[in-house]
Amino acid sequence: MFTRDINVDGFGALNIHYVHKKSKTVDAIPLLFCHGWPGSFLEIRPVLSLLTASSPEHPSFHVVALSLPGFGLDQYAEVTHKLMIALGYNEYVTQGGDWGFLITRRMAAKYGGKHCKAWPHQLSNAGLERTAWYRNKSSGYFVEQSTFPQTLAYGFTDSPVALLGWFYEKLVIWTDDYKWTDDEALTWISIYWFSRAGPGAAHRIYSEVSGDFYDLGRTSYPTIPMGASYFPQELLLLPSAWLRRLNNVVIESHHKSGGHFAAYERPKELVDDVRKMFAKGGPAFAIVPGRSGYA
Missing domain, CATH: 3.40.50.1820 (Alpha/Beta hydrolase fold, catalytic domain)
Structure with a gap:
């Protein structure tokens, strides 16, 4: 690296x-x-x-x-x-x-x-x-990250539990029954938690290109x-x-x-x-x- x-x-x-x-x-x-x-x-x-x-x-x-x-x-x-x-x-x-x-x-x-x-x-x-399922049941994150990304950023920076909840559900429901180990899931989420820019920076692109x-x-x-x-x-x-x-x-x-x-x-x-x-x-x-x- x-x-x-x-x-x-x-x-x-x-x-x-x-x-x-x-x-x-x-x-x-x-x-x-x-x-x-x-x-x-x-x-x-x-x-x-x-x-x-x-x-x-x-x-x-x-x-x-x-x-x-x-x-x-x-x-x-x-x-x-x-x-x-x-x-x-x-x-x-x-x-x-x-x-x-x-x-x-x-x-x-x-x-x-x-x-x-x-x-x-x-x-x-x-x-x-599958597309209809995503839009109706799994795309709420997209709307929030596209419109008020900084609101989420404050919450994620304050609470690792909030970050875990927001991310982990995607890891589970967006895969084809992949069996995540605790170490895998926590490592993926820790990359965001410990990043220099903070966990909210990664979803800023949704706001930048939302229109x-x-x-x-x-x-x-x-x-x-x-x-x-x-x-x-x-x-x-x-x-x-x-x-x-x-x-x-x-x-x-x-x-x-x-x-x-x-x-x-x-x-x-x-x-x-x-x-x-x-x-x-x-x-x-x-x-x-x-x-x-x-x-």
């Missing part, structure tokens, strides 16, 4: 925390892993050794997973891109879910072609029933290759036809199980999807010049 100062336009230098693990494969593909809410860089843990594994049978990756700071969407895209450049990865690919999807999509639109080469990510394939949230997918159109991994217990439905119309989808995988935290719940399935996209004969093989990813 490392920290690095990254200059953000209009904000000065921001100290960024990130995980950086290189593969033993020299020409491994640089991959930025971008988490969402209420996740953290910890989501990379189950997939890190799989992504960096060297093999003549599948591509390998140099992996970067940052802790998202409390900024708006454009600033997220800027700081993550600048981090990759600072680490010497002038050309790279990305993977993300939740806010990670929207951030990497913005990166694909702003830096696609020259720097950002492809972006596999996760979606829901559960149909309208444009449902237009985010239509305001920019990336042309670089996109891969889609569908997990049935994700939160929002994006029909495949819509996704293909708005993006350059080159590969899709539909899974029978898995939820919102796919990298944590179904690490092997997610990594297999990423490998297929960049494998020999795959739609994005050697898309990063000079980097096949094979040992």
